[in-house]
Amino acid sequence: MSLGGLLQGQLKFMSQYYDVVGISGKGGDRLDRVSREEGIKVIPVEMTRKITPIQDLKAVVQLYKIFRKEKPFIVHSHTPKAGTLSMIAAKLARVPNRLHTIAGLPLLEATGGKRKLLDIVEKLTYRCATMIYPNSFGLKDIIIEHGYTIPAKLKVIANGSSNGINTARFDPNLYSEADNLKLKEKLKIDKNEFVFVYVGRLVKDKGINELISAFGKLSLENENCKLILVGVFEKDLDPLLPKTESEINTNPNIIFAGWQNDVRPYFAISDVLVFPSYREGFPNVVMQAGAMGLPSIVTDINGCNEIVSENVNGTIIPVKNPEALYTSMKKFMMNKDYSNQLSMSARTIICENYDRQKVWDALKKEYSEL
CATH class of the missing domain: 3.40.50.2000 (Glycogen Phosphorylase B;)
Known part of the structure; x- marks a missing residue:
């Protein structure tokens, strides 16, 4: 239904x-x-x-x-x-x-x-x-x-x-380097910057307070990174902390993309999906990102911990733990070999298990x- x-x-x-x-x-x-x-x-x-x-x-x-x-x-x-x-x-x-x-x-x-x-x-x-x-x-x-x-x-x-997941539709090969550079220019992302992406509702239950706290700390230490937020706020149902909203609005390294009918271009220009949700069934976003060749940082919750295998196609952190999230994001950003290694496994795992x-x-x- x-x-x-x-x-x-x-x-x-x-x-x-x-x-x-x-x-x-x-x-x-x-x-x-x-x-x-x-x-x-x-x-x-x-x-x-x-x-x-x-x-x-x-x-x-x-x-x-x-x-x-x-x-x-x-x-x-x-x-x-x-x-x-x-x-x-x-x-x-x-x-x-x-x-x-x-x-x-x-x-x-x-x-x-x-x-x-x-x-x-x-x-x-x-x-x-x-x-x-x-x-x-x-x-x-x-x-x-x-x-x-x-x-x-x-x-x-x-x-x-x-x-x-429709793995033929969620395929990074559908997007050329020129396509990706064009979107990065539109979003004012330098081609050498490391890009984290979150796709989903911008609410407390999805771990957005922790995500913004972790990224705020990371971007203060190293400005060579961006966080793209693809989704909408639900201020009446599950509002964020005022300081979280303020950070989203004022941090120049955070890009609020709003609702997008097609999220694939945003996956295509990103390096890692960050998905620190408190609870899920079996999240499509993590599978979509994987099909697009992105490793994922997810919380140790139902669904996420089945799609992601530690140090294979992503990493798993405790729920509601901004410090662990910060450490994991920093590891991906500072260790390109590690990030690239997990990226190589990401699409294969989704195609083999969740097509x-x-x-x-x-x-x-x-x-x-x-």
Whole structure:
């Protein structure tokens, strides 16, 4: 139920073998675009991300009616809210195969009464499903540890990831040296400067406070470096510290690129991805960067510590540790041989383990065995 972005290309592939119907929130003309690009039938259902009992009940009823009419052999859901609503509706409609992919557990950050409620909802979702697909092995272990469901109901497809990476699209060879120099000139980056890049939301939960603290210290010691921030702030949901925002705005070595529809050119001009997130499912950004030949500095969290192997295609540091982040960034910057060595392994690892065709083939095999 997360169609145009998370599952891009997967639905078109599956439609060669199955009659695929996509269900998602309305989102303007987004569903129509998904229908055209993926070549599938789409049905809008109004769903909210927050807990809204009346709207949620309406959505369950609407989904139930759709499932009774369409009579699917499989209902496969993605994202927490859509998963809960669709698994309940599919069970009520007696759909034989009710599959739910888990791409992260944001509820683990909740506390008190809210956490207890979310735990109940999570267990209900899993109980209504016939099979649960965590998109990483670490996530599978966490689900078992918290007792959300029995191990027999859990399976990781391929090596993890919900959709894999289009390694033909994320390929550094698509960008010439002239292309890269042109973008560097536009961003006022000297061709000899060492470039770190971060791609994602600019929020506390992604470790941006620690990143800016570490880079601020590094850039004071050595001005021959740049940090590109590709993403947007979410000041209402998860604001940064005032001093972090101030550093972003005033440090001449930090480049705020904002939202970009295509992040590949920014990977192409960078040397290392820095991704100090507090929690993830199976982060696409780390796979995308790897496919573009970038080593990564990541935190020791679920997903990241499966994609990155220490001193092979990146390095792994503790969560919420700006000093460790600074030390790691400095090592990459001061030791070009080390950085280049890891860069050589980065693309190979992604192509061998997370190419999207391998994920799709594994999922198709799973469907065929139901």
